[in-house]
Amino acid sequence: MWTYYILGGIAALVILWLIAAYNGLVRLRQQAHEAESDIDVQLKRRFDLVPNLVETVKGYAGHERQTLESVTEARTRFMSAKNTKEQLAADNMLSDTLKTLFAVSESYPDLKANANFLELQRELADTENKIQAARRFYNANVRDLNVRVEQFPTNLVAGSFGFQKMDYFEAENEAERQPVAVKF
Secondary structure: OHHHHHHOOOOOHHHHHHHHHHHHHHHHHHHHHHHHHHHHHHHHHHHHHHHHHHHHHHHHHHOOOOHHHHHHHEEEEHHHHOOOHHHHHHHHHHHHHHHHHHHOOOOOHHHHHHHHHHHHHHHHHHHHHHHHHHHHHHHHHHHHHHHHHHOOOOOHHHHHOOOHHHHOOOOOOOHOOOOOOOOO
């Protein structure tokens, strides 16, 4: 009789562990998706600032047409992106062109003194910081999920229920990790 109680207790513990492991994996996956959404929110905020920045710069540096067109093209690509990978590519393009735009602004003292330009520049810098924080938060959540998906014995539950590792957010190539050199 005691044998049945012991076996029943062991079975109950295994079932409780399976439920806890599954729920833990679900929680980690949802946190990673939430963190990914946080990145999207900040990217959209930055892209919403771009038209105002372009209009402000146009008045002072109208002959910097190629730079302004590149900024506008990056924003358009982001808005028409169909998936996260396309959004990230457009984001990388915008980052590069904004660096060039701000470097160009150094040649225009009146533009550098324009209150609207300074406010937009401050907001963009603030948004860049928030994007970096959101990326770090996303990568931390992905790391936690990936560890659980690979770690024994949770990997047995993950494999049984179709949980998979997620990709980290990282620069796509070595050039994106280097500072942008601006040449005139």
